[in-house]
Amino acid sequence: EDKVVQSPLSLVVHEGDTVTLNCSYEVTNFRSLLWYKQEKKAPTFLFMLTSSGIEKKSGRLSSILDKKELSSILNITATQTGDSAIYLCAVDITDKLIFGTGTRLQVFP
Amino acid sequence: GAGVSQSPRYKVAKRGQDVALRCDPISGHVSLFWYQQALGQGPEFLTYFQNEAQLDKSGLPSDRFFAERPEGSVSTLKIQRTQQEDSAVYLCASSSTYTLAGVGNEQYFGPGTRLTVT
Numbered sequence: 001e002d003k004v005v006q007s008p009l010s011l012v013v014h015e016g017d018t019v020t021l022n023c024s025y026e027v028t029n030f031r032s033l034l035w036y037k038q039e040k041k042a043p044t045f046l047f048m049l050t051s052s053g054i055e056k057k058s059g060r061l062s063s064i065l066d067k068k069e070l071s072s073i074l075n076i077t078a079t080q081t082g083d084s085a086i087y088l089c090a091v092d093i094t095d096k097l098i099f100g101t102g103t104r105l106q107v108f109p
Numbered sequence: 110g111a112g113v114s115q116s117p118r119y120k121v122a123k124r125g126q127d128v129a130l131r132c133d134p135i136s137g138h139v140s141l142f143w144y145q146q147a148l149g150q151g152p153e154f155l156t157y158f159q160n161e162a163q164l165d166k167s168g169l170p171s172d173r174f175f176a177e178r179p180e181g182s183v184s185t186l187k188i189q190r191t192q193q194e195d196s197a198v199y200l201c202a203s204s205s206t207y208t209l210a211g212v213g214n215e216q217y218f219g220p221g222t223r224l225t226v227t
Contacts, residue, residue, distance in 0.1 A: 097154065
């Protein structure tokens, strides 16, 4: 059965801290791995990763895929209260996304 | 349109009622997906359309769930004889890519419809 596991489930930090969110997967037909940020509405797209070892970066956020370890990490540096959200990892298996349960990040001032 | 829109945003139904949830994808997007998100969980795949063709409905939890996209644009997810376990947020997503073409599948999500069955 295809599955995506995220850790930790929940994280509480102070503004300015750096956080690392983890995602591991076991799927039969991997095509890409995607990260989404979900606040109280639609998940918003952050990154799509297809190749191992190539870091994608957007401002304070960055992500990298390790196909050998079947995992990915999402890093957020100098966290801000606006980063508080649920971060979802999903794996594209050709005609659907398989999601993890998400990591709930809370950033306090 | 600028993004994926869904209506209604909130729906309360009494157990046994039928409901219809609408999704307007991004204009020109050929692929459309429905997901169900229970509280505290990640979204779970329900069904997928490429234009008007429903290519995968393996995630629909029962035959009470039915989806259509007759003209390859707007889609409707219908739930018949709603049960309490149907309470969830129903998310629609669209993508400009043909998923079988080997191109990455970046999906854009709508705000969801929160269904509460009482």
